[in-house]
Amino acid sequence: MGGADGRYRVILVDDEPMILRSLRAAIPWDELNLEVVGEAKSGDGALRLAREVSPHLIVSDIRMPGMDGITLLKELKADQERRLIVFISGYGEFEYAREALREGAFDYLLKPIDHEELTETISRAVKIIDQQTADDQMLHSVKMLSLLARERMLTEFIEGNRSPLQHMQWLEDSELEHGYIMAVVQLDHYLRLNEQWSLDEKRLWLFAVRNVLEEWCVLHGGLTVFPFRSGEWVLLFPNLNDERQVEIGRDLVDLIKRNTKLSCSVGFSANVKGIDQLGGAYELAVHALYQRFYSGEEGVYTGSAITDIPAEISSEAKYPKHLEIKIVESVRTLHKERLLELFDQTKAYIEEHGYNRDMTQRLLVELSVVVYRQFEHMQVLFEWSLEELLQELYTSDTLQQLMDAVKNRFSQWMTESRMAQSKANVRTVMGKAKEYIEDNYQKDLTIEEVSELADLSISHFCTLFKSTTGYTFLEYLTECRIKKAKSILLNSDVKVYQVAPLVGYQDPRYFTQVFKKITGQTPSEFREAVSHT
Template structure:
């Protein structure tokens, strides 16, 4: 790791010797500037941001002390090594209080100076490596939080103001605009019948990795999320003032995704693209629109479709698809009355379809059945022999009345399964207990859903219905309440408390705490000392 050094001394001979006698290259330093006084040194610091500064104390115009005081007003990371005459020894020692790393007494022993520079270099590199690790960890945490926000917004589980999820002040999500690509694995429901949970997760992980790698061919910011089994959503992010991508660009992205999945995992996918600029609050609506477009317009595998803002489908298929969403929601909520009402309306729509539209409606009903099966698998309502029996019927059924009967059977099986499950209230009590016992652990929706024996998407739905907020928002509130208690009633320092409530990074914890309370952790503790009855 090559570091940058800046040399400052008003004596030309010393300045020349410092540059030529010290083995800078061997010590892995590059000398980026030479200054004859403090003012020149400050200008060079602003220009080059050196890692190490060698400076004389006595210089004309601005001496060493004035230079260091001014330096520390805008630069807190540079290591400073001062050079002083013997008579200024105490003078030099006082500089240590200003953040000077060390000092060398004149006449200069260049071997000693080189050794000191070498040690400082190792210290600087160690600090840089540590910062890189912290920054990487912080970026990872922030990215995971961002992914969770977008996932919940797309699924319509979260509002467009996720206060606690991203703690970076600069991260104003309303400033972003998105182009959306929906990727659907053709024939996934039947293809995955023979897979167990582990195989499904492995295939899902593999496809998502391929999709992420495929988009890396372009200089774009993007994120790939899996919203349900066999379905992924790619969001291409831009600033609100940036021009939206053209339809041709989006189609090229879609074609690349199809090609890479076909080559890497030997599976066919269809892609529906929405080229326009989509705001955060519009993502759920656009996601549903892409789903409808995929199911109503896809006539063969490996389809590549464009969904436009101005599209309006007025045939019976659109009404049937919109009604299907009510049916799915009723099943997820185990609401028999709601599903019965949706089935009755579906029957009326079918009865009113003119004969010339039969050919159009039959495949749409088939897609409705496929959609229901995928959604019920997602919440683990239909599985095993019952699922296989439904698939065999779907392969044989040809008439519209028979297709309607299969849809009705799917609904009955799902409601029967819901009746045999724990109630949502029981599940949410267990979820709260799980969270409270593991506030210091790293866990997510997948872990807690597995512990409850339900799918992550079903868990997220139940959680939002129960608490009126997302899992991440609620978990953060619980962690902040525990942190406030520890600040008032324990002697743990802030870093220890951060770890105790599940934050590996003290910086991230501090930002989230301040977002939640309006105070830094230290301020919160100090302002309440002596009033909490603790052991402060």
């Protein structure tokens, strides 16, 4: 995996400080999803640094004092066979370069360095690293999992946790064709626990639960176990009857409580067959868990226990799925007026189909659980829980009372969500970020610096900045620099090579390349063309 922000790590190696500075400044590392994590001026220093920071890519001179590039390559390959090394060599060092390729170097370039050529080479290396990372993360069997399971496994990998793979018996198609059942384990009150725990405590508790489940699964014939959402795990078993499901579920609940002091609930799907049923099995198991809101926490719930749902609403055609989708979207976008309008449409739908009190309660409970889960995914925590809303639904006697309970509660939650997210108006924050870039373009400005100014994570800042301005951070910074460069070229006699540092480029040659890429002309051509108009 990459660094904390997902970028691949790079170290630069050369005994000439000027070349090191040029490499750091001239290559668009951020754009390539790379981070320069260190520099070394000798082969010995590079080897020590590589063992310390474990880079994905090394860009190195081939002849240096002490340990040369070939020896460094051999040592690095011995430590990590797939690590990529790009060598830079002089014209008189071709034999060294050829030997480096034989020993497994990714590529070599001749001095003087052509930064465009080097950028293209590094871009190719990134594609190789991307593929290696994908291969490591997915392995060969993940491709056979359903889209639902695959998405969650990818989420787990993105979070940097690969340990589920170490004890996982990967599923062959034939194993699932014999039939299986899915259990979903959810920690009770997880959102509240997540609010109370520090980051280290959260990692510790989730790691403890994961270990308990993995060890239990190995000992009791489970097919596999893996984390799904935070505070939730999926287990697959060969077909089980209802009695065995309850027995296993209670065993899991007791085991987790005994080892971690945490309470959980377990929901089971019906017996299913085939890999293509994984997504459906998950929905069945989660649907079984909806009963937790009727019976209380720390329970075991099977799919057979909910077969008494009337056909009118157990059928997908009768449940207002189209309204559910729109309601969830209104919550996601915090559109309160639209939410209330959709609840009115839900009331009209219930009246149209003539649902009695019990059927209406069931429908609204299921809808409330879905909407509440959307609030949970948005990391919104309230003073009260969903159980309070469900209790209010159970004590309501009329359709109007039922709908008022749902509308009032979710309307209030929506208002609180807006307040929680009004800490910073996105356009205002992005406006300040743009002003800061426009005022500081001539400096060595980094995305980390501007993200910190906006009080946002780098990934969140990038998303908001792109959606607000239409530019990536690097594109906007480049636009500001080139715009200012044009102004200087038009309104002063400053020499072209002197313009570069005035607009944030320490390497005039790279400045010229960027200017031409943006305008279609070199700075000199631009100045000359304008002077003749």
